[in-house]
Amino acid sequence: MADYKGTYETFWKQIIEDEKGNINKDQLMKELSDYKYLLDSIPSVYEEVTCNSVSKPFTDPQYVIDSHRNSFINKETALDDLRHMSEMAKHYSPYEKVIGLDAIEDLLK
Structure with missing residues (x-):
């Protein structure tokens, strides 16, 4: 349990008490x-x-x-990662950027 007396003294007291207490x-x-x-x-x-x-x-x-x-997924970061993965996957086809479903699933785990 939090130190409620200390919390009162350091936080609440100055908010709810006047100078006489x-x-x-x-x-x-x-x-x-x-x-x-x-x-x-x-x-x-x-x-x-x-x-x-x-x-x-x-x-x-x-x-x-x-x-x-x-x-939640940071869409900007995920899109950057997918672009990078697509560039790396060029060896599958010189004409297309290919990303395997397994790679996308791994990214989203």
């Missing part, structure tokens, strides 16, 4: 409202970028990033 209830409500918005919004973003494999707001960020990278 009194909690500004209006500011606290604003911060909690923003936090609720994030909790409600994060699942839809996670689902979109991971092809519905992640939705929990407190999922480890690195897991979400890895899931995203495994779910």
Whole structure:
């Protein structure tokens, strides 16, 4: 579990307390409202970028990033790779650029 007291002291205290240590209830409500918005919004973003494999707001960020990278292909990079593979495959035919299906499948794994 995160050090909630340390987090409060280093982050939240300066946002919701005045210089005397009194909690500004209006500011606290604003911060909690923003936090609720994030909790409600994060699942839809996670689902979109991971092809519905992640939705929990407190999922480890690195897991979400890895899931995203495994779910999506950078089209520009893939096209560059396919062009290179096509040039390399010229030995199959001097007249055509040929890329084997196996090579494409390997690229996309």
